[in-house]
Amino acid sequence: MMIFVTPEISIDEAELDESFIRASGPGGQNVNKVSTAVQLRFDVRRSPNLPNDVAVRLMRLAGSRLTSDGVLVLTAQSHRTQERNRADARERLVELIAKAAxxxxxxxxxxxxxxxxxxxxxxxxxxxxxxxGRGRVRDD
Incomplete structure (x- = not known):
């Protein structure tokens, strides 16, 4: 399945690597038991669907979220469910790519x-x- 970013750019879901980790923050005791946070990895350098100029701008925009291998890592943990965190991470990726485009x-x-x-x-x-006019006044 493809994720549409702009009319010219779309990304294959197979290029995304999602892993679920334990989140800090809201969730009460549930936080200690369920892995609700999502760590989304997207290989910017090796993506065949990104034009070269967009990939270069995306790497510049990513800043510290980019590994030395050219993999963009986004972590979403603001919501209590995996589904919402997963959607949040994907939305943020799409926004970053659209900004770079x-x-x-x-x-x-x-x-x-x-x-x-x-x-x-x-x-x-x-x-x-x-x-x-702010100078000293002289008495002559």
Missing amino acids: VRPVRRRATKPTLGSKTRRLESKAVRSGIKA
């Missing part, structure tokens, strides 16, 4: 207008005058 727009360098230059210099002159 957006190509950054390069900034065009522009020059300040003549009016903005003159306004800046006039305000600097006014401020300079204010500060010059």
